[in-house]
Amino acid sequence: MAKLRDCLPRLMVTIRSLLFWCLIYFYCGLCSSIYLLKLLWSICKGPSQTFRRVAREHPPACLNDPSLGTHCYVRIKDSGLRFHYVAAGERGKPLMLLLHGFPEFWYSWRHQLREFKSEYRVVALDLRGYGESDAPVHRENYKLDCLITDIKDILDSLGYSKCVLIGHDWGGMIAWLIAICYPEMVMKLIVINFPHPNVFTEYILRHPAQLFKSSYYYFFQIPWFPEFMFSINDFKALKHLFTSHSTGIGRKGCRLTTEDLEAYIYVFSQPGALSGPINHYRNIFSCLPLKHHMVITPTLLLWGEKDAFMEVEMAEVTKIYVKNYFRLTILSETSHWLQQEQPDIVNKLIWTFLKEETRRKD
Numbered sequence: 001m002a003k004l005r006d007c008l009p010r011l012m013v014t015i016r017s018l019l020f021w022c023l024i025y026f027y028c029g030l031c032s033s034i035y036l037l038k039l040l041w042s043i044c045k046g047p048s049q050t051f052r053r054v055a056r057e058h059p060p061a062c063l064n065d066p067s068l069g070t071h072c073y074v075r076i077k078d079s080g081l082r083f084h085y086v087a088a089g090e091r092g093k094p095l096m097l098l099l100h101g102f103p104e105f106w107y108s109w110r111h112q113l114r115e116f117k118s119e120y121r122v123v124a125l126d127l128r129g130y131g132e133s134d135a136p137v138h139r140e141n142y143k144l145d146c147l148i149t150d151i152k153d154i155l156d157s158l159g160y161s162k163c164v165l166i167g168h169d170w171g172g173m174i175a176w177l178i179a180i181c182y183p184e185m186v187m188k189l190i191v192i193n194f195p196h197p198n199v200f201t202e203y204i205l206r207h208p209a210q211l212f213k214s215s216y217y218y219f220f221q222i223p224w225f226p227e228f229m230f231s232i233n234d235f236k237a238l239k240h241l242f243t244s245h246s247t248g249i250g251r252k253g254c255r256l257t258t259e260d261l262e263a264y265i266y267v268f269s270q271p272g273a274l275s276g277p278i279n280h281y282r283n284i285f286s287c288l289p290l291k292h293h294m295v296i297t298p299t300l301l302l303w304g305e306k307d308a309f310m311e312v313e314m315a316e317v318t319k320i321y322v323k324n325y326f327r328l329t330i331l332s333e334t335s336h337w338l339q340q341e342q343p344d345i346v347n348k349l350i351w352t353f354l355k356e357e358t359r360r361k362d
Contacts, residue, residue, distance in 0.1 A: 027211070027215070027218040028218045028219070028221045028222060030218075031215050031216075031218050031219040032219065032222055032225065035219060035225070035226075035229055038229075039229065039232070042232065042233065049233060050232050050233055051232065052233065052234050053231065053234050053235075053269070054234050054269075056262075056265065056266045056269050056270075059263070059266055060259050060262045060263045060266060061259070062107075062110075062259045062260065062263055063107060063263050063266075065110075067114060068086055068088065068110055068113050068114065069086045069087050069088030069089075069113050069117070069122070069124075070086065070087050070088070071084065071085075071086055071132075072084070072085055072086070072087050073085075073132075074154060074157045074158065075157075076150070076153045076154065076157060077153075077157075078149075078153060079146075079149070079150070079153070081128065081133070081134040081136070081150070082133065082134050083125060083126065083128070083133045083134070083150070083154060084106070084125075084126045084131055084132035084133045085106060085123050085124060085125045085126065085154075086106045086113060086123070086124045087121065087122065087123045087124075088113045088114070088116075088117035088121075088122045089116070089117035089118070089119075089120050089121045089122050090121065091121060092121070093119065093120050093121045094119070094120050094121065094163070094164065094187070095120065095121050095123065095155070095158065095160040095162075095163035095164070096112075096116055096120040096121065096122045096123070096163060096164045096166065097123050097125065097151070097154075097155070097163045097164070097165050097166070098112060098113075098122065098123065098124040098125065098166050098167075098171075099125060099127065099151070099165070099166065099167040099168070099171030099172070099174050099175055100124070100125070100126075100127065100130070100168060100169075100170075100171045101167075101168045101169020101170045101171050101172065101193075101194075102169060102170045102277055102280065102281075103230075103238060103241065103264070103268060103274075103277060104130075104168070104169070104171075104264070105126050105130050105131040105264075105267050106124040106125060106126050106131060107124075107260075107263055107264070107267075108124075108168065108337075108339065108340055109122075109124040109339065111339065111340065111343030111346075111347065112124070112166070112339060112343070112346075112347065112350075115343070115347045116347075116350075120164065123158065125154065127147070127150070127170075127171065127174070127277075127280070128141075128142065128146065128147060128150050128276065128280075129142060129275070129276020129277055129279060129280065130267075130276060130277055131267050131273075135272065135273075135275065135276035136276075137275075139279045139282045139283060140283070141279070142276070142279040142280050142282065142283055143283045143286075144174075144177060144283065144284070147174050147177075147280070148174065148177050148178060148181055148182075151174065151178050152178070152182055152185065155185060161184075161185065162184065162185050162186065162187050163185065163186065163187065164186075164187055164188045164190070164354065165178060165179065165185075165186045165188070165189055165190070166190040166191075166192070166350070167190075167191055167192070167194070168191075168192040168193060168194070168338070168339055169192070169193055169194055169309075169336070170194070170280060170281075171194075172191040172192060172193065172194030173194050173197055173200075175189060175190075175191055176189075176191060176194070176196055176197055176295065177197065179295045179296075179297045179299070180292055180293060180294070180295055181292070183295070183296050183297055186297045187297075188297065188298050188299075188300070188353070188354060189295065189297045189298065189299045189300070190299075190300045190301075190302070190350060190353065191299070191300070191301050191302070192301075192302045192303075192338050192339055192346070193302070193303055193304055193307055193309075193310055193336050193338055194310065195301075195310070195314035195315060195317065195318045196293070196295070196317075196318040196321040196322075197293070198293045198321060199314050199317045199318050199321065200314060203311065203313070203314050203317070207311065207313075209311060210310075210311045210314070213308065213309050213310065213311065214309065216281075216309075217281055217284065220278050220281040220282060221281070221282055221285075226274075226278050227274040227275055227278060230268070230274050231269070231274065234265075235265050235268065235269060238264060238265060238268060239261060239265070242256055242261060242264065242337065243255075243256065243261070246308055247308040247309070247335070247336070248335065248337075249335050249337050249340065249341045250306060250333055250334055250335045250341060252333060252334075253334065253335065253337075253340075253341030253342055254340065254341055254342070254343060256340070293321055294321060294322075294323050295321055295322045295323065295324070296323050296324050297322075297324055298324050298325040298326075299322045299324065299325070299326050299327070300327050300329070300349070300350070300353040301315055301318060301326070301327070301328045301329070302329050302331070302338055302346060302349060303315040303328065303329070303330045303331065303338075304330075304331055304334035304335050304336055304337075304338045304341070305330050305331060305332045305333065305334060306333060306334060306335050307335060307336040308335065308336055309336050310336065312330060315328055315330060316328065327353060329349055331345065
């Protein structure tokens with residue numbers, strides 16, 4: 001009996017792990033079947049339209065708008081990877097580092113690049129595998145450890161030891177992890193529409209609604225098929241994410257212009273441009289939940305109430321993981337693409353948080 005009692009905890013862990021992976025693989029298969037049916041339906045409706053793809057050789061003018069900043073590159077010594085970023089504001093000012101989500105790139109921070117350059121050196125990064133940053137081929141190169149190390153090395157290469165760190169969506173996930181693993185690097189943490197990673201993993205297993213909203217996480221575990229589905233109908237799925245009634249920017253928000261939307265399609269239509277971003281998701285289930293999870297950095301969490309991908313209840317639960325000043329602001333009638341949809345409100349909330357924390361320290 002004593003041996004049985006000793007073995008029981010390990011057995012329970014093994015069973016839970018087995019059930020967890022069974023759920024993942026079952027849902028992967030289910031999502032694949034659904035998307036395959038969508039593909040067949042699209043082909044039946046119009047095969048020529050399904051496989052139509054417009055060649056895009058030149059970037060839209062908005063990607064070279066000088067008011068957004070200067071295009072720069074930095075090569076990391078240890079990994080050998082070259083990262084692209086756009087920087088605004090004078091060198092020597094405090095660093096504000098911006099981490100985008102999926103399917104985005106540095107341009108999703110255009111409103112913040114203009115806004116905060118007066119007091120900060122604002123750097124909007126293309127994450128590993130995105131845009132003009134290098135994209136390693138193998139999925140193992142996109143583990144969370146690699147992504148965290150990227151940010152640490154980039155900070156060092158830029159000549160900074162700490163920054164104001166802002167992340168949206170997947171970039172928010174990375175921002176949380178940086179604050180957990182390297183708290184000395186983060187003066188203030190601002191996350192937009194992504195809960196603490198442990199809240200996400202615990203919530204998704206207990207709430208079918210979030211499991212459904214996160215179905216793309218499971219779909220992305222499959223090789224090459226997600227990239228193909230994104231590219232059919234001249235990247236219709238990408239356009240749908242930003243413009244549809246269900247997932248796109250709300251009616252009251254700053255809608256993407258035709259040129260803005262073309263900028264996204266141009267970047268992700270380049271050869272191999274989708275594999276790197278999707279590879280970010282192909283390691284996530286082996287990396288979560290976290291062993292160390294407390295955040296000791298002053299934190300602002302901004303949330304769009306009508307986020308089609310994240311349940312708003314996760315935002316409320318996140319505060320238990322922050323052992324410092326924590327502020328949550330939920331914006332009504334706003335979508336997942338918060339910093340693009342309501343830039344004036346978001347920028348004002350960020351300014352208030354930054355100045356408020358400064359006063360508190362004084």
